[in-house]
Amino acid sequence: MKKRIIALLIGLVVGNNLVFSQQDSIHIGFILSDLYSARWYNDMIFFKERALEKGVKVTFIDCYDQIEKQKEAAIKLANIGVDCIVLVPIDSHDKQVVSIAKNANIPLVTYDRFLFDSDVKLCISFNSVKVGEMMAEQVMSKLESGEIFFLGGPKSDFNSTLVRKGVVSSLKDKRNNYKLSIKHATDWSEISAFIEVQNYFDENGSFPDAIICASDDLTKGALLAVEEKGYLGKVLLTGQDATIEVCKSILKDDVLMTVYKSNKKLAYASVDAILNMLKGNILEFNEEANTQFMQVPAIFEEPELITKENLVEVLVSKGIYSEKSLKE
Known part of the structure; x- marks a missing residue:
């Protein structure tokens, strides 16, 4: 803007x-x-x-x-x-x-x-539009083509719509490379995300190549769902909020990125x-x-993009987490 x-x-x-x-x-x-x-x-x-x-x-x-x-x-x-x-x-x-x-x-x-x-x-x-753009661009940098599932928060929260707008606009010029499906969870909770990702698997028989989650709480639910099926680390996952749980998952290569606000x-x-x-x-x-x-x-x-490459440098230098807490 x-x-x-x-x-x-x-x-x-x-x-x-x-x-x-x-x-x-x-x-x-x-x-x-x-x-x-x-x-x-x-x-x-x-x-x-x-x-x-x-x-x-x-x-x-x-x-x-x-x-x-x-x-x-x-x-x-x-x-x-x-x-x-x-x-x-x-x-x-x-x-x-x-x-x-x-x-x-x-x-x-x-x-x-x-x-x-x-x-x-x-x-x-x-x-929030920029947040969505960051997520989509990071996924595209690792995935030349494939299926992407955007999991947003409830439609009643317009921030979820803005994140989705950023994702869609970033993928627009490469829409022939990616199949995008969109779903909004009933709320921002981990359990709602788990249910939606599990439903995706049940309906399609597999997980998408990437799941763009609009918040870290949704990411945690998605992580549980893919881990349960043995897909942990095989599906690109994004988040937002830079919670310590998701940051630890980034360092273990289970999550691609999050956004620090x-x-x-x-x-x-x-x-x-x-x-x-x-x-x-x-x-x-x-x-x-x-x-x-x-x-x-x-x-x-x-907002600020957080990946495995800059996570420790950015968040530790800002005093958000200590190196010890990220390793615990």
Whole structure:
């Protein structure tokens, strides 16, 4: 996506033009998707870390991957009177939290995932199309032709659609070389991936040459399925999130690659942007997000490709893992 810098006086678009002085105590409500995934737990830790540095109070609510619980969380935060609500949407088209925040004059920020047809003040995420492109390009670098199975997360999460878009666009010019089949799991869990990959085998009598998984949790499920049939290391597998389990599998040549997205960078950028927004400061954004309702100021962090060749160098140097932990 073409980069463009947009300078905005955010104080003009926030609720009732609420502006805080340095002495004001700011309270952020963070509605999470779930905490059973290490991904979201780490985001919470880093968001809290940065908020504490800035003297900001944060109330986190885990919604156990249930839309209705996100609605209940929004009502609770509105009643508490938080200054901003940060949401990791479970369903990109569900507008219950949007309505609650708007009625309470509380600015809503989406974190990592998108909300469609909605009035939000800021979108902070990663370039998911690029993630899909990275996956497809790595597979093509190892596979001149063959069958590729794209296993995405639930369609309700638009990030899954964006990853798929990146995969499809990368394969488009070489569509005669590859047979691509697409399936979206019911959720982002390991068990859902295991079921979908097992179903693929049952329907086709074999596994594809490559399985492009849109997240590491899906990759772990795919790994179990291919291992059960004795295909471990024979099917190219991709992932996203650089979890330690998948990183270890990359070092053992059981997985081709994953994508590292810095939880810390995203969380820190979010806290800083929200504080500037509430204080009415002028901010610079590198993108805009189209919610199909309005163009929303956005910050898109860049993902980083992780392969066996650069895994230790990149992740150890960033302090994500130690060499010892990767070998355990």
